[in-house]
Amino acid sequence: xxxxxxxxxxxxxxxxxxxxxxxxxxxxxxxxxxxxxxxxxxxxxxxxxxxxxxxxxxxxxxxxxxxxxxxxxxxxxxxxxxxxxxxxxxxxxxxxxxxxxxxxxxxxxxxxxxxxxxxxxxxxxxxxxxxxxxxxxxxxxxxxxxxxxxxxxxxxxxxxxxxxxxxxxxxxxxxxxx
Amino acid sequence: xxxxxxxxxxxxxxxxxxxxxxxxxxxxxxxxxxxxxxxxxxxxxxxxxxxxxxxxxxxxxxxxxxxxxxxxxxxxxxxxxxxxxxxxxxxxxxxxxxxxxxxxxxxxxxxxxxxxxxxxxxxxxxxxxxxxxxxxxxxxxxxxxxxxxxxxxxxxxxxxxxxxxxxxxxxxxxxxxxxxxxxxxxxxxxxxxxxxxxxxxxxxxxxxxxxxxxxxxxxxxxxxxxxxxxxxxxxxxxxxxxxxxxxxxxxxxxxxxxxxxxxxxxxxxxxxxxxxxxxxxxxxxxxxxxxxxxxxxxxxxxxxxxxxxxxxxxxxxxxxxxxxxxxxxxxxxxxxxxxxxxxxxxxxxxxxxxxxxxxxxxxxxxxxxxxxxxxxxxxxxxxxxxxxxxxxxxxxxxxxxxxxxxxxxxxxxxxxxxxx
Numbered sequence: 001x002x003x004x005x006x007x008x009x010x011x012x013x014x015x016x017x018x019x020x021x022x023x024x025x026x027x028x029x030x031x032x033x034x035x036x037x038x039x040x041x042x043x044x045x046x047x048x049x050x051x052x053x054x055x056x057x058x059x060x061x062x063x064x065x066x067x068x069x070x071x072x073x074x075x076x077x078x079x080x081x082x083x084x085x086x087x088x089x090x091x092x093x094x095x096x097x098x099x100x101x102x103x104x105x106x107x108x109x110x111x112x113x114x115x116x117x118x119x120x121x122x123x124x125x126x127x128x129x130x131x132x133x134x135x136x137x138x139x140x141x142x143x144x145x146x147x148x149x150x151x152x153x154x155x156x157x158x159x160x161x162x163x164x165x166x167x168x169x170x171x172x173x174x175x176x177x178x
Numbered sequence: 179x180x181x182x183x184x185x186x187x188x189x190x191x192x193x194x195x196x197x198x199x200x201x202x203x204x205x206x207x208x209x210x211x212x213x214x215x216x217x218x219x220x221x222x223x224x225x226x227x228x229x230x231x232x233x234x235x236x237x238x239x240x241x242x243x244x245x246x247x248x249x250x251x252x253x254x255x256x257x258x259x260x261x262x263x264x265x266x267x268x269x270x271x272x273x274x275x276x277x278x279x280x281x282x283x284x285x286x287x288x289x290x291x292x293x294x295x296x297x298x299x300x301x302x303x304x305x306x307x308x309x310x311x312x313x314x315x316x317x318x319x320x321x322x323x324x325x326x327x328x329x330x331x332x333x334x335x336x337x338x339x340x341x342x343x344x345x346x347x348x349x350x351x352x353x354x355x356x357x358x359x360x361x362x363x364x365x366x367x368x369x370x371x372x373x374x375x376x377x378x379x380x381x382x383x384x385x386x387x388x389x390x391x392x393x394x395x396x397x398x399x400x401x402x403x404x405x406x407x408x409x410x411x412x413x414x415x416x417x418x419x420x421x422x423x424x425x426x427x428x429x430x431x432x433x434x435x436x437x438x439x440x441x442x443x444x445x446x447x448x449x450x451x452x453x454x455x456x457x458x459x460x461x462x463x464x465x466x467x468x469x470x471x472x473x474x475x476x477x478x479x480x481x482x483x484x485x486x487x488x489x490x491x492x493x494x495x496x497x498x499x500x501x502x503x504x505x506x507x508x509x510x511x512x513x514x515x516x517x518x519x520x521x522x523x524x525x526x527x528x529x530x531x532x533x534x535x536x537x538x539x540x541x542x543x544x545x546x547x548x549x550x551x552x553x554x555x556x557x558x559x560x561x562x563x564x565x566x567x568x569x570x571x572x573x574x575x576x577x578x579x580x581x582x583x584x585x586x587x588x589x590x591x592x593x594x595x596x597x598x
Contacts, residue, residue, distance in 0.1 A: 051451035052525055052547035053444060061439065069435045078436070079424035095571070096543035100439050103420040103540065117576050120543070124576055125569060127539065136421070 006110055009033055009088040010146045013112070016043040016056060017090045017153050023048065027153040030056040030089035032064060034081070040064045057089060057097040061104065082106050090150040092143055095120035098127040101139060108140035112150030181325040185554070187317050188566045188583040189291055190573030196298050200287040202230070203255040205265050206237075206303075207278035211248050218250065220272055225253040232289035234304040251303070255282050316552060317582055327357055331532045332554055332586040338364060339415075339534035340593050347415045349446035350532040351550075353523075360529060361453060363445035365416040367423055368436050416441040417538040418559055443533060443541035447548045450526060458522045525549045534593075536563035536585075542571045550581050556588040 009031055016029020020043035029043040042060030046052045064085075068078050082104045087093075090112040093101060098120025101109060109121060109128065120127045121141045130138035194200065209217055218235050227233055230251075237249045252269055265273065265280050273280065285303040290296035296307035320328060331352050338348035346365035353360050412418055423438040523529065530552040531545060537555070542564035545553060553565065553572075560567050565583045572583045 046547075049451055050454045050525065051448055052549070053447055053544045058439070062437075065437055066435065075424055075436050075438075078438075094543060094547075096540050096547065099420075099538065099540035099543065103423075103438055105421070105424065117578060118543075120539075124574060125539070 005036070006088075006145055009038065009086075010090070010110065010112060012038060012041065013088045013090050014146065014149050014153070016041050017150065020044040020056070021153060021157055027157050028056045028089070028091045028150075030060050030087055032060050033086045033088065034084055039085070040067075053096060055094065055097050057087065057093055057101065060087075061100065079105055086110065088145075090146075090153070091115050092119040092121050092123055094118035095125050095127065098125070102127050102136050105137060106139050109142075110145050111141070111143045112145055113147040113154070114143055181322065181329055182320055184587045185316070185320055185325055185328055186585045186587060188572070188585055190570065190580070191291060192566070192570065193291060194288070194295065196294055199295065199299060201284040201302060202287045203282050204230075204233075204285050204303075205252040205255050205269075205280045206249050206283045207252060207273070207280045208247060208249045209276065209278065211246060213276055214248055214250070217272070217276060221250065221252065224268055224272070225266075227251065227254075230254070230285065230287075232305045232307070233285045234306060237304055251285065252278075252280055316584065327354075328554060328584075328586060331359075331530075332556055332588060333592075334359075334362075335532040335554075336534050336556055336588060336592050338362060344414050345412055345593060347417050347442040347533060347535045347537075349442040351446050351450050351526060352530045352532065353528065354530050354552075355528065360526075361446045361449035363442045363449055365414070365442045366440040366445050367416050367438060368414075415535055417443075417533075417535050417541055417562060420538050420540070420562060439540065441538065441541050443531065443537050444544055446531065447526070447544055450529070450548075454522075454525075527551065530554065532586075535559050536565050536567060538562040539564040539569055539571075542569070545581065546571060546577055546579050549579050553581050553583045554586050555583075556586050556592075557590065558585065 012031045013029045016031065017027040018029070020029055021027035023043075023045075025044040025047050027044070030041065031038045032040040032042075040060040040063040042056040042058070042063065044056050045054040045059060048054075064081075065078070068081060073081065083106070085106055087101065087106055087109045088111075089109065092111045092113065092115035093109060094115060095118055098109075111121065114123050116123055118124060121143070122128070127136075128139050128141040130136050214236060221235065227235070233251060235251055239247045239249070241247050252273075253266060272278070283303060286299040286305055290299050290305060290307045293307065296305065299305045299307075316324065316328075331350055335348050335350045338350065339345060341348075342364065346367075348362070348364045350362045351360040352358065413422060416422075420438075420441075423436060526545075526548045528551050531550050531554070533541075533553065533555045535555060535557045536559035537545065537553070538559065539562065542553075555565070558567055562568060564571050566572075571577065572580055
């Protein structure tokens with residue numbers, strides 16, 4: 001994988017993040033690549049679904065699982081597919097997503113900015129590393145790819161204020177007083 | 179054993195071995211009680227105990243014959259390899275003027291996290307102990323009523339885990355203020371029906387939530403309804419074996435799919451989010467919009483009212499609220515709507531989840547994201563558990579939300595119990 005290719009795929013992930021931003025979602029996006037081709041993409045949908053686990057990675061993974069099984073792939077084949085996939089995501093996968101990627105046995109992850117609060121690929125936990133107690137094989141991981149762009153999107157979003165956060169942010173306290 | 183003893187708080191930090199707590203060496207000296215105040219004041223200026231704020235400066239011992247002996251901590255004794263350095267020079271003046279004779283002693287390095295730890299610490303040198311003041315109920319113990327309710331919900335989670343022949347993990351999300359079940363789920367790793375359309379969640383979701391909450395009459399004990407084969411393997415419990423899915427033989431001809439990530443907690447979160455969207459379809463959160471919606475589309479509001487009525491009846495023990503709804507006058511609709519507005523939680527804020535097994539890292543983090551208030555589990559997950567076994571997410575300071583975690587001590591036989 002040349003660094004030029006890496007940048008091309010990360011650029012596509014950033015486009016997904018921009019789509020999230022346009023939908024007033026926290027701007028994080030990703031693409032999943034197999035044999036040099038993008039086979040799935042995803043972006044944050046936590047606000048729309050009111051399900052805070054609907055991160056970009058989870059969205060893209062669901063697309064693949066559905067598609068592969070519609071095509072009649074067995075679970076063994078699905079596992080083999082994942083072990084040949086690379087994820088490009090604009091922000092370091094959180095602890096939940098990193099753990100999910102490890103459960104799926106993904107080959108490698110390239111991410112943009114690191115995630116100081118929730119990061120599961122080195123920032124808070126290192127779930128990409130294999131360990132002795134579990135059969136987790138771990139996955140290769142490289143960060144800092146086009147990180148400035150990823151950060152800029154997040155910063156723009158939070159500076160505007162999250163317009164889609166529940167209004168008021170703490171409904172109980174606010175609404176009893178109005 | 180009372181109900182209360184069956185609910186064990188799993189602390190944010192791994193507790194130290196009670197009798198083997200980490201210590202550090204300090205220089206101390208016995209002092210004349212008459213000089214105690216002056217010496218402590220001076221020491222606080224020239225040698226404050228920066229990282230040992232829990233350590234009391236003075237130790238008081240009552241000797242035989244009632245004589246009181248005071249000792250004071252002078253400063254940390256820096257250890258370089260095996261060698262102890264001498265008392266720092268800036269303390270020499272104080273030592274000389276009060277004719278102190280420094281000796282080395284040990285104090286506990288970390289603040290006690292429990293009363294038991296604190297009592298052990300004080301055997302070395304007195305420390306202070308501040309029990310953590312959480313806003314989360316239960317950490318300092320449960321009332322009899324609350325512990326009964328916790329046990330009941332846990333039983334229902336364990337029942338759900340064994341309800342289908344195959345033992346899997348199960349999750350029950352509860353609104354504790356109303357003692358009402360918000361959503362329930364079993365692992366769906368091997369039975370996933372992909373459905374992107376909201377409509378397919380709604381009705382079954384609401385119905386199941388209500389029918390189960392009806393069966394959970396707090397007055398009636400729960401029965402494990404199904405009769406399972408004894409001693410089943412737990413290979414299908416997703417959080418225990420999150421990599422197991424890849425070895426599954428495919429059912430490619432059947433109507434359902436496999437989804438390796440659809441663990442019970444993830445499915446329960448999804449289902450509670452679907453319930454939220456259904457009960458509160460307007461995402462704007464403004465009261466006016468809710469009101470308009472309430473007037474314009476009675477079909478949308480009626481399930482809300484029904485839900486609310488059930489809740490109120492349970493809370494108040496009488497049916498006054500439901501009479502008001504039937505009156506249907508504007509004032510009451512208004513108050514009903516504001517009740518609903520104030521009842522809308524942000525994600526799962528204020529809700530509890532009951533799980534048969536300690537969740538894996540993925541599920542535990544999903545529960546952080548969804549803002550669950552308390553997690554109760556029955557059985558530990560030694561290889562992939564993230565609430566004390568392998569990781570301890572409740573103690574990860576950087577996270578933006580922290581839940582309290584409890585283990586409910588249910589005998590493992592509950593999974594195999596056969597009620598008739």
